[in-house]
Amino acid sequence: MQSEKIFQFADERFADLQMLRYQVPGFQDLNLRQQVLAYYLSEAALWGRDILWDQNCRFNLRLRQLLETVYTDFQEERDTHEFKEFCIYLKRVWFSNGIHHHYGSQKFHPGFTSSFLRRAVLSVPASKLPLREGQSAEELCDELFPVIFNPEVCPKRVNQTEGEDLLLTSSCNYYQEGFTQVEAEGFYASLKAEGDPDHPIMYGMNSTLMRDEEGHLYEDIWRSGGKYGVAIDRIISCLEHAIHYAENVQQEEVIKKLIDFYRTGDLKVFDAYTILWVGETRGEVDFTNGFTEVYGDPLGLKASWEGYVNFVDKQATHRAQLLSENAQWFEDHSPVDPRFRKEVCRGVSAKVINAVILGGDLYPSSAIGINLPNSDWVRAEYGSKSVTIGNLTHAYNQAAKGNGFREEFVINEETLDLLNRYGEVCDDLHTDLHECLGHGSGKLLPGVDSDALKAYGSCIEEARADLFGLYYLADRKLVELGLVPDEEAYKAQYYSYLMNGLLTQMVRIEPGHDIEEAHMRNRALIARWTLEHYPQAVQLVEHEEKTYVKILDYTLLHEAFGVLLAEIQRIKSEGDYEAARILVETYGVRIDPSLHRQVLARYKKLNLAPYKGFINPRYEVERDEQGNITAVNLTYGEPYDEQMLRYSRDYKTL
Ligand code: ZN
Secondary structure, eight states, X not given: OOHHHHHTSOOOEETTEEEEEOOOTTGGGSOHHHHHHHHHHHHHHHTTHHHHHHHHOTTHHHHHHHHHHHHHHOOTTTTSHHHHHHXXXXXXXXXXXXXXXXXXXXXXXXXXXXXXHHHHHHHSOGGGSOOOTTOOHHHHHHHHHHHHHOTTSSOBSSOOOTTSOTTTXXXXXXXXXXXXHHHHHHHHXXXXXXXXXXSOOOTTTTEEEEEOTTSOEEEXXXXXXXXXXXXXXXXXXXXXXXXTTOSSHXXXXXXXXXXXXXHHOOHHHHHHHHHHHHHOOXXXXXXXXXXXXXXXXXXXXXXXXEEEEEEEOHHHHHHHHHHHHTHHHHHHTOSSOGGGSOSSOOOOOOEEEEEEEEEETTSSSOOSEEEEOOOHHHHHHHOOEEEEEHHHHHHHHHHHHHSSHHHHHSSOHHHHHHHHHHHHHHHHHHHHIIIIIITTOOOOOTTOOTTTTGGGHHHHHHHHHHHHHHHHHTSHHHHHTTSSSSTTTHHHHHHHHHHHHHTGGGGXXXXXXXXXXXXXXXXXHHHHHHHHHOTTTEEEEEETTEEEEEESOHHHHHHHHHHHHHHHHHHHHHTXXXXXXXXXXXXXXXXXXXXXXXXXXXHHHHOOOSEEEEEOOEEEEEEOTTSOEEEEEEEOOOOHHHHHXXXXXXXXXX
16 A cells, blocks of 8 residues: 555645545556556546536636646746735636636635736746737736636626526526526427437537527537537547457447547437446446536536546445345344344445546546436436445545544544544444445334334434444454454444534534434434433543543443334334434434534634545556557656646647
């Protein structure tokens, strides 16, 4: 493992953002053919970057060039406050693939003056500036500065305010300027009316809506030879290389069909491609490449470009499978009344993957779980692929170790050490137990309505799954199965679970509010019920005006979770609404206001970045004299700014 090497490079922190490095464990264990496949698909995932920048706002690409030139070439004033603010601004623009916040979509306010930027632009080589034909650097400033400095210009990338014209007030670049919402909606309504109602294509997904000189509306399709054609041709070329290294015939067909789609822009071909893609489950390497999610269009039609490549995390997937295979053993040994146990129990398998590269709208900010495709009828008739990205989750966990959070809330060094040693393994395992076994265990007594617990049903169900996991985490069976390193490991999860349920999950709640969300209610329910019924096992203690969780007896805690699991299962199996209501209302809802204030104040002092993004590893190939790839090398140390500048330089298409 190369973890030590990685942590030499401080993770970067600016504005409300933190950059993380993710590792790709297992990449070197893929065979060379798979590595080369992943390499070409990764290249394909990087070549679409400029498409996304242009989709996000029509000024983005030229602004990026202007800002990057100042960053690399403006040699004066580099130790001034203005230059530092300029750097933060550029880093935020990089992070968001444009001038609007990646999450909130509001335009960034620069912390430097327009006179600073003008001095800078006028002093760098004009040949490196995004000048239009015949344009001077002065004129460039006059043209583009309002986009940066005037808050009225392009204020929001995606406006969703009800009652406003969502197209006229959004500055994403999916519709020619001046289109009204009514016009665009009318255009697509009539297209849909003509199409197949049972198998609708993804209307409008891959085009810019335009108006010709006579005022007729038409779509400028994103395809080879059309809009974004230069970028798409580079992607196609990488995919063509990838075909030769496909792991099986179906995977080859998937890639060929995607190329076909990029060439034609035909959305029927796109549907055919997604159907092939969903069906290809034998290959270890998999990928997404193309116009995918529609969050960036206020009308929810146009898809932003994204790409990523992944391979199965065999170890993590094995863990889930192992639990599933032993589902019956767990069911037969559970502490619930045998009347409520399932006679025949099957676990659910989950697929865990590792990301090889993140591109387009998944870079640098990425989802942790992905479920595709988005076409409803394809999902209904052919299913979907649902994955958890293990190595990104791991990077989050690593970051959580050093950020001061645990140090603030964990009671002592010994416990902190326990959490640092076993926390992650147990957290993953608890999730697997919850998902693969917990939800599937137990049964309702004959005649009991599955909705009997009404509004309390989902909280009770989550509590049941969590308790199933907590109870079995301490079982020797997990050591036997090789899923935990030793019989101490479960203690880490017991501590962090109770700390979360009793204290730290409150940081997500506004002062004065109750707990609403089902998962949060269930954690509070379990933790507070245990606190009240087992004071010999767990207590809240004060030290220097701070409250901590103190665990006195882990074995007793295990017993407590078994008792509560049996009761929760009884409530579920019998449909005992009144008991569910009392449990949830007594333990799961209200928050002690003074404890809440204390926890919020302690959290605020840590000054943690609410948003995280990922720096990609770098892949380089070695070739023999015939040009065949003989090795794919992977390195991690590239700084954030260098990676961004390299992508802008080496994958520039538009
Ligand atoms: Zn659940």
